[in-house]
Amino acid sequence: MTQQLKLKQKKKQKEKQKSKQKQKERQSTKERVALHALQKQLSVLNLREVLILLSFMFGAGLLRVPMQAIPSAEPITFFAILAGWLFGRKKGFVVGAGALFVSNFFVFGGHGPWTIFQALGFGIAGYLGGFLREKSGYVSAIIVAIIATLAFEIIMNISSIFVFPAGALLLFLTALPFTAIHLVSNVIFALGLPKAKRFIYEKGQFNEKDICSELIDKLKPVRKLPAKWKFWKRDSEI
Numbered sequence: 326m327t328q329q330l331k332l333k334q335k336k337k338q339k340e341k342q343k344s345k346q347k348q349k350e351r352q353s354t355k356e357r358v359a360l361h362a363l364q365k366q367l368s369v370l371n372l373r374e375v376l377i378l379l380s381f382m383f384g385a386g387l388l389r390v391p392m393q394a395i396p397s398a399e400p401i402t403f404f405a406i407l408a409g410w411l412f413g414r415k416k417g418f419v420v421g422a423g424a425l426f427v428s429n430f431f432v433f434g435g436h437g438p439w440t441i442f443q444a445l446g447f448g449i450a451g452y453l454g455g456f457l458r459e460k461s462g463y464v465s466a467i468i469v470a471i472i473a474t475l476a477f478e479i480i481m482n483i484s485s486i487f488v489f490p491a492g493a494l495l496l497f498l499t500a501l502p503f504t505a506i507h508l509v510s511n512v513i514f515a516l517g518l519p520k521a522k523r524f525i526y527e528k529g530q531f532n533e534k535d536i537c538s539e540l541i542d543k544l545k546p547v548r549k550l551p552a553k554w555k556f557w558k559r560d561s562e563i
Contacts, residue, residue: 360544367537373529374412381408381420386427393432397503398510401425402450402473403518406466409454410522411531417451442484446477462519470515471508478504 385404392398401424409417422444429436429443450473457465478500485496526532 356544360541363537363541363544366533367541370529370531370534370537374531377525377529378408378412378416378420381405382423383427385420385424387431389424389428390431395506395510397507399507400514401428401447402470402477402511403514405447405451406454406457406469406473406515407518407521407525409451410457410461410466410518411525414452414455417454418448419451421447421449421451439481439484442480443477446480449473449476449480463516466518467512467515470511470518474504474508474511478507 381404385401388400392400401421404424405417405421408420425444425447426440429440450470453469453473453476457469482497482500485500
C-alpha cells in the first residue's frame with residue numbers, strides 16, 4: 326500500500342511539473358509575441374519621428390525662401406523649437422542647423438563664412454526648445470522664442486565684427502530694426518507652438534512610445550546601446 330501511495334504521489338508530482346512546464350512555455354510564447362508586437366510598434370514610432378524631423382528640416386528650409394520678402398522674418402526658429410520640444414534638445418539642434426543649411430542653397434546670399442554662425446544660432450533655438458516641459462504653455466514658448474532670437478542676433482552681430490572690425494558699433498546700430506522685426510515675428514509664430522506640439526504629439530501617437538519602452542524593458546533584459554547610438558535617444562531617456 327505504501328509503495329502504491331508513493332507511486333501515486335510521484336505520478337502526481339510529475340503531472341504537476343509537466344503542467345507547470347506547459348504553463349511556463351505558454352507564458353513564454355505569449356511574452357515573445359507581446360515583445361515582438363511592442364518592438365514593431367516602437368520601430369514604427371521611431372520611423373515616424375525621423376520622417377517628421379526630416380519634414381521639419383526641409384519644410385522650414387524651403388519656407389524661408391518666400392519669407393525673404395519680409396526682412397529677418399523666418400520660420401526656422403519655430404520648427405527648431407518645436408522639434409526640440411517634441412523630441413529632445415539634440416534633435417532640435419539638428420533640425421535648426423539642418424534647416425538653415427538646406428535653405429542657404431535657395432536664398433539670396435547662399436552659403437559663405439556666415440553659414441556656420443547661422444547654423445549655430447538656429448541650432449541653439451532647437452536646443453532651447455528641448456527645455457520646454459510637456460505641459461508648458463504659451464508664456465514658456467514665447468520666452469524660449471525670445472531667448473533663441475536674441476541668441477541668434479548676438480551670434481550674428483559678433484560674427485560680423487570679425488568681417489568688419491572697424492564698423493562694429495555701426496553694425497549693431499543698423500541691425501536693431503531687423504532684430505526688432507525678427508523678435509516680433511518669432512513671438513507671433515511662438516503663439517502657435519503649443520497647439521502644433523499637441524497636434525503632432527497626439528496624431529503621431531508618440532504618447533505610446535514611453536509605454537512601449539517600459540513594457541519592452543519588463544519583458545526583455547535591458548541592453549546597453551553603444552555610445553554612438555545614444556545620440557538618437559531622447560534626452561530624457563539617456
